[in-house]
Every structure is written in structure tokens, then in C-alpha cells.
Amino acid sequence: MTGDRPTKERIIDATLETLRVDGFAGTSARTIARRGGLNQALIFYHFGTINDLLLAALDRAAMERREHYEEAMRDAADARDLIEVAARLYREDLEAGHITVLSELIAGSLTEPSLGPEIVARMQPWIDLAEGAIARAIEGTFVRELVQPRDLAFALVALYLGVDLLTQLDGDHARAESLFEVGRRLTVTMSMLEDGAD
Amino acid sequence: MTGDRPTKERIIDATLETLRVDGFAGTSARTIARRGGLNQALIFYHFGTINDLLLAALDRAAMERREHYEEAMRDAADARDLIEVAARLYREDLEAGHITVLSELIAGSLTEPSLGPEIVARMQPWIDLAEGAIARAIEGTFVRELVQPRDLAFALVALYLGVDLLTQLDGDHARAESLFEVGRRLTVTMSMLEDGAD
DNA sequence: GTCTATACTTGGATAGAC
DNA sequence: GTCTATCCAAGTATAGAC
Known part of the structure; x- marks a missing residue:
């Protein structure tokens, strides 16, 4: 299902879900990666910083x-x-x-x-x-x-x-x-x- | 002036000022202590946890x-x-x-x-x-x-x-x-x- | 593009001397 | 009550192999 979604999209999916479930406080590169079954380093490869990822998710x-x-x-x-x-x-x-x-x-x-x-x-x-x-x-x-x-x-x-x-x-x-x-x-x-x- | 204020009060003063100036993000035991010219360990001695200090300040x-x-x-x-x-x-x-x-x-x-x-x-x-x-x-x-x-x-x-x-x-x-x-x-x-x- | 490993920072909190 | 020194956890971010 989500298997063929591009990684960038999967990261955003996981970010939104983490914000919903764990709140802003619980939303870190580590928790997002864990929830999405992703490698933590991918976040920085695709988005550079956590702030940019959060803004991309909001957008x-x-x-x-x-x-x-x-x-x-x-x-x-x-x-x-x-x-x-x-x-x-x-x-x-x-x-x-x-x-x-x-x-x-x-x-x-x-x-x-x-x-x-x-x-x-x-x-x-x-x-x-x-x-x-x-x-x-x-x-x-x-x-x-x-x-x-x-x-x-x-x-x-x-x-x-x-x-x-x-x-x-x-x-x-x-x-x-x-x-x-x-x-x-x-x-x-x-x-x-x-x-x-x- | 503030010299004879009890330490507990001085900590609360410094906490409110830190919240005003640096915001919640910038309010930690270390920043509060620095702003108030206090020792960091005093915060935990007098209030136990940072949360309790924040609530005391709000009160x-x-x-x-x-x-x-x-x-x-x-x-x-x-x-x-x-x-x-x-x-x-x-x-x-x-x-x-x-x-x-x-x-x-x-x-x-x-x-x-x-x-x-x-x-x-x-x-x-x-x-x-x-x-x-x-x-x-x-x-x-x-x-x-x-x-x-x-x-x-x-x-x-x-x-x-x-x-x-x-x-x-x-x-x-x-x-x-x-x-x-x-x-x-x-x-x-x-x-x-x-x-x-x- | 994706992984492991790790450097570096900051913060909460405590132990123990004074 | 107050100090110094320190432990430990969690976070961002990067280097370098694959």
C-alpha cells in the first residue's frame, strides 16, 4: 500500500501522524523515523532540518x-x-x-x-x-x-x-x-x- | 534591593523574566539560574522539578x-x-x-x-x-x-x-x-x- | 538514496563537600 | 542552604560505507 510511496512523502506522512499522536513535544527526528519505519538520517537527507520538515508537513x-x-x-x-x-x-x-x-x-x-x-x-x-x-x-x-x-x-x-x-x-x-x-x-x-x- | 529577597522568591522572579524575554523554549534551569545570578542546583532544591517551578511562577x-x-x-x-x-x-x-x-x-x-x-x-x-x-x-x-x-x-x-x-x-x-x-x-x-x- | 555509527549540544536532575 | 562536579537521556546533525 504505502510501500511504493516515495520516501519524501512517507516522511511527511509519519510527521503528521507523530504530531497528531505525540504532539509537538514528542515530534523529533527519532520519533518520526520510528513511527514511519524509516531511517533517521533520511530525514536530514531529504529535508535538511526538522523545521523545514515541519513546514513541509504543514504545507x-x-x-x-x-x-x-x-x-x-x-x-x-x-x-x-x-x-x-x-x-x-x-x-x-x-x-x-x-x-x-x-x-x-x-x-x-x-x-x-x-x-x-x-x-x-x-x-x-x-x-x-x-x-x-x-x-x-x-x-x-x-x-x-x-x-x-x-x-x-x-x-x-x-x-x-x-x-x-x-x-x-x-x-x-x-x-x-x-x-x-x-x-x-x-x-x-x-x-x-x-x-x-x- | 533584591539582595534580601528570599532565594525562593528570587528564583520565581528570574523564571518570570526568562519566560518574558526568552520564551518557553529558552526557559531552562540553566537559563533561569544565569539570569537570576543563582546556582542551578538551588532550583531543584527549592522546587524539585522545573514544572513545579513554572506552576509556582504562574500562580x-x-x-x-x-x-x-x-x-x-x-x-x-x-x-x-x-x-x-x-x-x-x-x-x-x-x-x-x-x-x-x-x-x-x-x-x-x-x-x-x-x-x-x-x-x-x-x-x-x-x-x-x-x-x-x-x-x-x-x-x-x-x-x-x-x-x-x-x-x-x-x-x-x-x-x-x-x-x-x-x-x-x-x-x-x-x-x-x-x-x-x-x-x-x-x-x-x-x-x-x-x-x-x- | 539508504544505512550505521557517532560527534556534539543541551537539558533535567542528583551526590556530596562545605 | 548553597556550592561544584557530574551522570544520564534525548535531541540535531553529519561522515562515510554501501
Whole structure:
């Protein structure tokens, strides 16, 4: 099955799995190699440094995920759609362990300062994506006069990240669901106000 | 000046300063000892393990801070007051480096799994504090029918944490200020709706 | 490209003298 | 309580044979 995957890909596979299972702390050249049944020296041959490998792993995970996000968000016409789409994507991310990988790398980029700027640069496209979706969802409503899509997008990404981290820390996934429920009610209220106003 | 401070206190001082300056990654028994002009072995004599020292440092920073928060929030009667108080406290935290210490320890608690549960337990009082303030601020308004103070408190703490981390990573403090501006407008809108509804 | 072996560094922690 | 000296584990990374 994985036997004929190129070594470089197998290293990335093993890296993502190690991040998911053992966290950033447990992700070293040695543990990655052990999990992937690979020789440790191959990592340095193919990627040079561990940091470059971690970034390569993040890039691959993000690329696969971004298409999915863009497609799902294209279909969301208003704020109420968007909330449902966001809740679904969050659940998928959680299931697939993408959330774990992201949280671990963000936390790790504080721990490993040389990683910081690279991680930040890779988050910008996600903020842009959120901004576009939000801009479409609130266009022509009174909310548009109240907040900049850019600020809301940043807040949303920050909130997502904070919830990830706290959830990661105490394993309580129910609270994320409560938040989506709050979002639902807020968007319902918003559209009621909107209908009453116009 | 600091000469007659007990050694245990001096170790905690040096730990907090190291977390602020060098981050979690740069905080080891050796770096703490060097910064504090202390002998490395003293750390283990007084605290046993590095983790216990980090938790002791967090406890001291939190204790000093919590009184200040409780006092400031007691004076906030409604949501508009609360936003102003929150913005002021955030700026103070930023200035004093409390935000750095907290972010580093949260990130570090993902990196150092044995730290995780302890850090989570120490965040709960802050969520409770936020919940109480929010409950008072939205009591008797239509918002109370829309969301649970508990959910909003969790979201707020998560947002605070996420903003901290991103700010920490890219050094852009302006965006946090934009968010307080958004909060201001939302609370103004909220009280306008409230006045119109009652 | 892949392997073994190893150099080098840093960190947590302890033993034992003072 | 404080110091010096040291052990041991784990990490990144490279040299050199195959």
C-alpha cells in the first residue's frame, strides 16, 4: 500500500501522524523515523532540518484542506449558511486530526522561535479566506456598517485557535459545539433584525 | 534591593523574566539560574522539578493579577463599561508582559504534556471571573435570552488566548485594539436595541 | 538514496563537600 | 542552604560505507 510511496512523502506522512499522536513535544527526528519505519538520517537527507520538515508537513496538510474549505464556503450565501458550513468543517477537522496538527505547530512555533514567522505567513491565506466569506455573508446588511470583515476574520481565526488550544488541553469538545449554537442564534437574530429593518 | 529577597522568591522572579524575554523554549534551569545570578542546583532544591517551578511562577503572577481584575470588574455595571475595563486591563497586561508569560506557558503546556492539566485547572477561575462579569452586564437585556454567560465567557477567554498567541507571533498589536473597537460598537448597538425594545 | 555509527549540544536532575 | 562536579537521556546533525 504505502510501500511504493516515495520516501519524501512517507516522511511527511509519519510527521503528521507523530504530531497528531505525540504532539509537538514528542515530534523529533527519532520519533518520526520510528513511527514511519524509516531511517533517521533520511530525514536530514531529504529535508535538511526538522523545521523545514515541519513546514513541509504543514504545507501539505493545508493544501489538501484549503480546496475543501474554498469549495464549501463558495456555497454559503448568507451568515446562517456560513455558520452551518463552519460547524461542519470544524467537525471534519477535529475528526481527521487537522486541528491537533495546527494547534501543536502554533504552540510549537512559540517554543521554537525560528518557526514563528514561517507559521504566521502560512496563516494569512486562512484569514483572507475567512474575510472573503464574511464579506459576502454580511454584504448589504446592517452588520456591514458595524464591523470591518477584516477585523471579524482575524477575530474568528483567533477564536478558532484559542478554542483549539483549550480543547486540546482539556479534551472537552462539547464547548466548541455550544459556541456554534451561540453563532446560530446570533445569525438568526441578525436576520430577524435585518428583515424588520428593511 | 533584591539582595534580601528570599532565594525562593528570587528564583520565581528570574523564571518570570526568562519566560518574558526568552520564551518557553529558552526557559531552562540553566537559563533561569544565569539570569537570576543563582546556582542551578538551588532550583531543584527549592522546587524539585522545573514544572513545579513554572506552576509556582504562574500562580504568583495570577494571584497578583486577579485582585486587580476583580476590583476593576466590580465597577463595570453594563456591557459598555465592561468593554472599556477589558481594553484597559489588556493594555496593562501587555505592557507588564503578563500576556507573554501566559501565552508561553499555554503553548508550553501543549509541548510539555505533564503541564497540561495543571494549566487548565489554573485557567478555570478566570473563566468563572469572566462569566460573573458577563452575567451582570447582560442581566435583564435581550442578550440574556440569546446566550449563556458560561458560553460567552469561554469564548472570550479563548479569543483572548488566540489573540495573544497571534500577536505574540507577529508582533502586530494594532489588531487587538481594532477588536476592542468592534466590541465597543457592538455594545453600543446592543444598548440602542435594548432601549428601543423596552 | 539508504544505512550505521557517532560527534556534539543541551537539558533535567542528583551526590556530596562545605 | 548553597556550592561544584557530574551522570544520564534525548535531541540535531553529519561522515562515510554501501
